[in-house]
Amino acid sequence: MSGTVLKWAAWPLLLLVLSIVSLRMGVTGASWADVWYSLGHAPQGQAGIIADYRLPRISAAIVVGIHFALAGLIMQIVLRNPLADPTIFGISGGASLTIVSAMAVSLALVPTDQTVSASTDYIPLGILPYIALVGGLSATLLVLALSWERGPGRGFSPQRMTLTGVIIGAILNAIVMALVLSMSEASTELAILWLAGSLYARDFSHLLPTLPWTLIGLVAIVVLSRSLSALRLDVHSAQSLGVNLRLARPLLIVVAASLAASGVAIAGPVGFVGLLVPYIAKVIGVRQMSYQIWVCCFIGAALVVASDTLGRIIAAPVEVPVGIITSLIGAPLFALILNRNLRS
Numbered sequence: 001m002s003g004t005v006l007k008w009a010a011w012p013l014l015l016l017v018l019s020i021v022s023l024r025m026g027v028t029g030a031s032w033a034d035v036w037y038s039l040g041h042a043p044q045g046q047a048g049i050i051a052d053y054r055l056p057r058i059s060a061a062i063v064v065g066i067h068f069a070l071a072g073l074i075m076q077i078v079l080r081n082p083l084a085d086p087t088i089f090g091i092s093g094g095a096s097l098t099i100v101s102a103m104a105v106s107l108a109l110v111p112t113d114q115t116v117s118a119s120t121d122y123i124p125l126g127i128l129p130y131i132a133l134v135g136g137l138s139a140t141l142l143v144l145a146l147s148w149e150r151g152p153g154r155g156f157s158p159q160r161m162t163l164t165g166v167i168i169g170a171i172l173n174a175i176v177m178a179l180v181l182s183m184s185e186a187s188t189e190l191a192i193l194w195l196a197g198s199l200y201a202r203d204f205s206h207l208l209p210t211l212p213w214t215l216i217g218l219v220a221i222v223v224l225s226r227s228l229s230a231l232r233l234d235v236h237s238a239q240s241l242g243v244n245l246r247l248a249r250p251l252l253i254v255v256a257a258s259l260a261a262s263g264v265a266i267a268g269p270v271g272f273v274g275l276l277v278p279y280i281a282k283v284i285g286v287r288q289m290s291y292q293i294w295v296c297c298f299i300g301a302a303l304v305v306a307s308d309t310l311g312r313i314i315a316a317p318v319e320v321p322v323g324i325i326t327s328l329i330g331a332p333l334f335a336l337i338l339n340r341n342l343r344s
Contacts (some may be wrong), residue, residue, distance in 0.1 A: 008291075011298035018302050019058050020269045022309040023050050026316075055202040060266055061308045061322070062301040063207060063214055064199070065273060067263030069300025070221060071307020072274020073281075073292065074256040077231050078249050079158040084338060086260035087276035089165035092269035093172030094139025095261040100176050100191055102131050104183055107190075126209045129265040133213075136261025137254065143168050143249055161253075197270035199308050206266055213262040220255045221293055228252060229289040272330025273300055276299040279337055
């Protein structure tokens with residue numbers, strides 16, 4: 001019994017330790033006493049910085065990590081491709097396109113004598129997740145429509161969905177960069193910072209509008225966990241277990257798109273989290289679906305928290321966006337996974 005409890009509690013403990021360390025680390029130093037004081041008292045001084053800036057930022061990192069990790073898990077299982085993630089499938093590209101478009105419109109309306117300190121200053125934060133969802137779901141529906149196989153055995157082919165997603169994602173990213181380059185110099189800097197995947201200046205006002213999508217996504221994954229587990233088998237085995245593949249596959253992809261797009265709304269397209277986390281869970285031997293979902297949530301959150309902490313201290317006082325750190329970690333592991341798949 002104690003072994004089971006430890007198995008389930010180990011990952012929340014890891015995230016808790018990393019979060020506490022992250023509260024202390026930053027451009028300005030803080031003591032463990034400041035961390036403790038910020039959590040239990042009316043914060044002042046350094047403790048105030050921890051409570052007002054670092055704690056909301058860590059909370060945002062946790063939510064972003066959960067969203068991208070679960071989106072990656074779903075996509076790898078549904079597409080039967082260990083290299084699938086929201087970036088490859090075009091979800092991040094679609095969400096990025098709608099947000100950058102909204103950013104361009106809002107910045108164009110700003111009087112020329114005013115400065116802009118954050119990319120979302122002139123976009124209502126409450127609608128930001130919906131803007132991202134429109135783009136992410138539109139890209140997903142486009143990929144699904146182009147992936148539909150006509151004929152006697154009509155349905156969605158995982159291979160065709162993967163290939164179509166790569167093509168659509170590349171096109172969307174090209175459009176996003178063209179749009180960014182058409183902006184003014186100051187606006188371009190803000191857009192590029194957001195596209196790099198950054199948690200700079202994120203607080204609870206950015207996080208709260210996304211939490212309903214976190215809850216909806218978690219509930220949907222739990223409800224569909226039986227279908228998700230069956231999809232790890234071959235097509236005939238999954239159908240013999242009563243899984244309607246024509247319904248389950250697109251429905252799970254929509255859940256993944258919703259999670260990824262709302263994650264993009266907070267921090268931009270943070271790359272490789274959706275790719276790495278399911279692979280790490282697989283390497284450590286996690287097989288049971290309920291436990292796999294649990295582990296992916298906490299490993300994803302821990303990865304983003306650790307990467308954001310590293311980005312804040314590695315070149316202080318300059319801040320390296322979390323998306324760059326996850327890409328530096330993920331690119332070599334991506335090459336390793338690809339090499340293993342080619343050999344097998």
